[in-house]
Amino acid sequence: MTERLVIIGNGMAPGRMLEHLLEAAPDRYQVTIFNAEPRVNYDRIMLSPVLSGEKAFEEIVIHGDGWYIKHGITLYKGHKIVAIDRAAKTITSDRGVTEPYDKLVIATGSVPFIIPVPGKDLPGVLTYRDLDDVNAMLLAAQSRAKAVVIGGGLLGLEAAAGLKEQGMDVTVLHVMPTLMERQLDPAAGYLLQRAVEARGIKVMTKANTKAIVGNGRVEGLELADGTIIPATLVVMAVGIRPNTAIAKDAGIDTNRGIVVDHGMRTSDPDILALGECAEVGGQVYGLVAPLYEMARVAASRLAGDEGAGFVHSDTPTKLKVTGIDLYSLGDFADGEDREEIVLRDAAAGIYKRLVLKDNRVIGTVLYGETGDGAWFNDLKKKQTDISEMRDTLIFGQAYQGGSPLDPMAAVAALADDAEICGCNGVCKGKITGAITQKGLTSLDDVRAHTKASASCGSCTGLVEQLMSLTLGDSYNPTAVQPMCKCTDLGHDDVRRLIKAKGLKTIPEVMQELQWKTSCGCAKCRPALNYYLVCDWPDEYADDYQSRFINERVHANIQKDGTYSVVPRMWGGVTNANELRAIADVVDKFEIPLVKVTGGQRIDMLGIRKEDLPAVWSDLGKAGFVSGHAYAKGLRTVKTCVGSDWCRFGTQDSTGLGIRIEKFMWGSWTPAKLKMAVSGCPRNCAEATCKDVGVICVDSGFEIHFAGAAGLDIKGTEVLGLVKREDEALEVIVALTQMYREQGRYLERIYKWAKRVGVAEIRRQILDDVPRRGEFYERFVFSQKFAQVDPWSERVSGKDKHEFRPLATVTIAAE
Amino acid sequence: MNWFHIGTLDEIPLRGARCVNTPQGKIGVFRTADDKVFAIEDHCPHRGGPLSQGIVHGAAVTCPLHNWVFSLETGKAQGADEGAVRTIAVRVEGGRISLALEMIAVAAE
Numbered sequence: 001m002t003e004r005l006v007i008i009g010n011g012m013a014p015g016r017m018l019e020h021l022l023e024a025a026p027d028r029y030q031v032t033i034f035n036a037e038p039r040v041n042y043d044r045i046m047l048s049p050v051l052s053g054e055k056a057f058e059e060i061v062i063h064g065d066g067w068y069i070k071h072g073i074t075l076y077k078g079h080k081i082v083a084i085d086r087a088a089k090t091i092t093s094d095r096g097v098t099e100p101y102d103k104l105v106i107a108t109g110s111v112p113f114i115i116p117v118p119g120k121d122l123p124g125v126l127t128y129r130d131l132d133d134v135n136a137m138l139l140a141a142q143s144r145a146k147a148v149v150i151g152g153g154l155l156g157l158e159a160a161a162g163l164k165e166q167g168m169d170v171t172v173l174h175v176m177p178t179l180m181e182r183q184l185d186p187a188a189g190y191l192l193q194r195a196v197e198a199r200g201i202k203v204m205t206k207a208n209t210k211a212i213v214g215n216g217r218v219e220g221l222e223l224a225d226g227t228i229i230p231a232t233l234v235v236m237a238v239g240i241r242p243n244t245a246i247a248k249d250a251g252i253d254t255n256r257g258i259v260v261d262h263g264m265r266t267s268d269p270d271i272l273a274l275g276e277c278a279e280v281g282g283q284v285y286g287l288v289a290p291l292y293e294m295a296r297v298a299a300s301r302l303a304g305d306e307g308a309g310f311v312h313s314d315t316p317t318k319l320k321v322t323g324i325d326l327y328s329l330g331d332f333a334d335g336e337d338r339e340e341i342v343l344r345d346a347a348a349g350i351y352k353r354l355v356l357k358d359n360r361v362i363g364t365v366l367y368g369e370t371g372d373g374a375w376f377n378d379l380k381k382k383q384t385d386i387s388e389m390r391d392t393l394i395f396g397q398a399y400q401g402g403s404p405l406d407p408m409a410a411v412a413a414l415a416d417d418a419e420i421c422g423c424n425g426v427c428k429g430k431i432t433g434a435i436t437q438k439g440l441t442s443l444d445d446v447r448a449h450t451k452a453s454a455s456c457g458s459c460t461g462l463v464e465q466l467m468s469l470t471l472g473d474s475y476n477p478t479a480v481q482p483m484c485k486c487t488d489l490g491h492d493d494v495r496r497l498i499k500a501k502g503l504k505t506i507p508e509v510m511q512e513l514q515w516k517t518s519c520g521c522a523k524c525r526p527a528l529n530y531y532l533v534c535d536w537p538d539e540y541a542d543d544y545q546s547r548f549i550n551e552r553v554h555a556n557i558q559k560d561g562t563y564s565v566v567p568r569m570w571g572g573v574t575n576a577n578e579l580r581a582i583a584d585v586v587d588k589f590e591i592p593l594v595k596v597t598g599g600q601r602i603d604m605l606g607i608r609k610e611d612l613p614a615v616w617s618d619l620g621k622a623g624f625v626s627g628h629a630y631a632k633g634l635r636t637v638k639t640c641v642g643s644d645w646c647r648f649g650t651q652d653s654t655g656l657g658i659r660i661e662k663f664m665w666g667s668w669t670p671a672k673l674k675m676a677v678s679g680c681p682r683n684c685a686e687a688t689c690k691d692v693g694v695i696c697v698d699s700g701f702e703i704h705f706a707g708a709a710g711l712d713i714k715g716t717e718v719l720g721l722v723k724r725e726d727e728a729l730e731v732i733v734a735l736t737q738m739y740r741e742q743g744r745y746l747e748r749i750y751k752w753a754k755r756v757g758v759a760e761i762r763r764q765i766l767d768d769v770p771r772r773g774e775f776y777e778r779f780v781f782s783q784k785f786a787q788v789d790p791w792s793e794r795v796s797g798k799d800k801h802e803f804r805p806l807a808t809v810t811i812a813a814e
Numbered sequence: 815m816n817w818f819h820i821g822t823l824d825e826i827p828l829r830g831a832r833c834v835n836t837p838q839g840k841i842g843v844f845r846t847a848d849d850k851v852f853a854i855e856d857h858c859p860h861r862g863g864p865l866s867q868g869i870v871h872g873a874a875v876t877c878p879l880h881n882w883v884f885s886l887e888t889g890k891a892q893g894a895d896e897g898a899v900r901t902i903a904v905r906v907e908g909g910r911i912s913l914a915l916e917m918i919a920v921a922a923e
Contacts, residue, residue, distance in 0.1 A: 522869040522876030545829040549867040549878040806832035807820035
């Protein structure tokens with residue numbers, strides 16, 4: 001007969017326990033769960049990305065409703081248990097459901113600690129614990145007002161970063177002198193504080209909260225020194241307490257948490273406890289790895305394996321704030337019997353500290369670069385004697401034994417039992433084993449089967465490296481990344497098949513490549529349109545309905561639905577006639593803002609869509625053409641004044657810039673393409689952070705590419721030096737054509753270059769002269785069809801419907 | 815409720831939209847790949863984007879400002895976003911499109 005297993009709580013620990021139990025003894029129990037939260041089991045660790053807007057709730061659900069149905073589990077959502085009757089072996093919920101049990105598991109988790117200050121109950125004071133808290137914070141953030149987060153620990157900082165991301169003005173108060181002092185030493189805490197402040201979050205340490213003030217709702221917070229900080233939202237993230245109330249009421253032994261033996265059994269042998277509410281070996285836990293260990297043990301015990309027991313191990317701490325890399329593990333306090341090795345690189349913002357005792361690693365703090373965390377953790381776990389590699393230890397695994405600095409080699413060198421995923425306690429051997437035995441080929445598969453990188457995701461890179469190592473060339477992480485939900489094919493496959501099968505219209509591509517939707521989506525249609533424009537310049541009829549609005553109407557849409565217009569100023573050079581024409585247009589159409597752009601030209605903002613053709617008509621009379629400031633295509637070629645005027649100029653940089661722009665305007669590219677030509681290495685045109693740049697020198701032209709100065713900041717790569725201007729133009733054109741043919745839609749040139757490799761690009765464009773010529777010829781051919789000024793076309797009446805309402809309905813006269 | 819003739823099917827590009835100005839705000843009139851016509855309020859509930867300027871795919875449109883996707887049939891936001899736009903009843907007879915508007919008005923142009 002099946003036994004009745006009842007679980008109080010539906011967090012990550014009992015969820016994981018059930019997974020193990022269903023595997024070990026699928027038919028042994030009839031399972032019923034009572035969840036105080038009105039929802040399914042989700043990944044609580046990922047609440048921070050939900051708060052910051054990087055993820056949606058649906059993406060962090062662990063078990064959807066279907067999972068419970070499939071396994072015949074009854075889930076009561078929104079039921080809080082109010083009583084356990086141990087004599088009758090039943091529990092009762094606040095909504096009046098009484099359920100008998102043979103075995104009971106208490107997994108009530110923890111409750112956030114509320115600082116007992118006046119005003120703690122005011123509306124606007126929140127904690128950070130579950131999805132309801134996140135939703136409340138998101139609601140509060142809509143006001144874009146001031147928020148105070150009390151607590152500079154892991155949760156507090158993640159909450160602060162999330163609120164900042166949502167547009168709030170955030171101050172973090174921390175009672176200790178440095179942030180995250182339980183996980184970080186003061187030096188790393190200081191670096192962290194700087195990084196947090198660099199995001200515009202204010203940090204106040206040694207800050208004691210005296211009261212939360214406000215009339216009817218939060219208006220501010222008063223510190224012990226009398227300082228008042230105005231705020232409409234106060235988030236308390238100062239710690240958690242195990243939620244033991246229900247167990248205590250039932251007469252089960254509790255201390256800090258619900259006391260359990262190392263088999264997760266409470267003082268009542270039919271009742272188990274696990275998760276944050278449980279106290280084992282005198283310790284309570286709040287990080288996911290030990291909680292999952294408890295889940296494993298509890299499941300084994302419930303399945304009848306009396307041998308399973310909980311073993312304590314240190315868990316590394318990682319901060320989940322995008323752009324801040326931080327890793328801390330073990331014991332790092334100073335001590336007489338301890339030595340330390342410290343590496344500081346102020347320029348790169350790197351700090352690493354290892355604490356050693358008897359030539360063994362006992363603690364690690366890594367900040368700024370955390371790639372070796374797993375290796376240090378492994379050394380610590382195995383108590384490896386490090387005296388042999390002491391001198392180079394701090395530089396990480398790649399430096400040991402003279403092997404080169406190759407992250408793949410470092411991963412390859414890890415032992416099979418080295419931990420890869422700290423959250424889920426998954427070692428290297430388990431991942432590689434699963435890949436080979438189960439024939440896994442995608443990251444999602446590996447996550448589903450091993451749980452590695454399925455929680456906080458910070459080890460995703462390591463897992464991918466393991467997949468490459470195990471699968472060799474057959475693992476291509478990009479091949480499994482489909483273009484969008486309309487197809488399983490990735491961008492590269494689609495591009496290849498368009499060429500191979502000679503597909504020349506969007507419907508043809510969708511038919512032949514078995515698109516799953518009737519006419520694609522806003523992601524794939526613009527991509528396909530670009531690929532077809534690029535591959536069949538003379539045959540393909542551009543599908544304007546598959547272009548983003550800006551490229552459809554040849555202007556930039558603004559937040560209020562008006563448009564901005566940027567005419568081309570070749571090489572950033574203009575004259576009195578052009579400026580006069582612009583001034584006249586601005587007056588005539590009452591254009592509210594005129595602004596000089598970063599690309600050395602003039603932007604007119606706030607133009608009504610209906611006025612666009614008339615604006616272009618006037619501009620066209622002065623000789624202006626579209627600047628394509630809206631295009632995934634050639635934007636600007638920025639220049640300095642060069643040898644004509646500048647006393648340092650080595651070549652005619654202005655002339656070359658204009659020549660490039662006149663040659664290349666109108667071309668479509670995978671993503672926008674911005675260029676610059678500087679007349680000497682002083683680089684006034686800032687060519688070394690452009691998609692393509694030229695630095696003129698006495699001996700010729702240094703061609704640069706793959707820079708970035710937007711979301712990412714990256715200096716360019718040097719493609720090579722050429723002697724003549726003609727050659728410079730040919731190289732730049734060929735490089736652009738190679739990118740046009742190989743880039744994925746919306747992939748900037750620096751990302752493409754990273755994927756293909758700078759050496760390979762150099763080989764094809766600089767070294768292989770015939771090949772360069774072919775690229776050049778194909779670009780020139782495609783320009784025959786691309787160099788048509790879209791503005792004058794529209795002045796002449798093309799796409800008239802775009803610029804007029806279909807009808808205007810007015811109220812009838814009485 | 816009154817029906818207003820606002821134009822003909824061939825005045826709207828396939829997989830495209832036009833907008834109609836009314837005293838109660840702009841209305842986007844959409845024509846899908848299979849020649850169905852829908853009308854919704856031309857104002858995204860997220861940040862007020864003009865939905866008639868978006869890319870039309872299936873019976874849905876993607877807002878040009880922040881890529882929210884709306885069903886043209888129900889007006890509801892798709893996927894993880896929550897929100898809805900008002901839908902307006904449309905009648906197409908012999909290529910002539912009419913909208914049902916709750917006012918006494920005349921159609922011009």
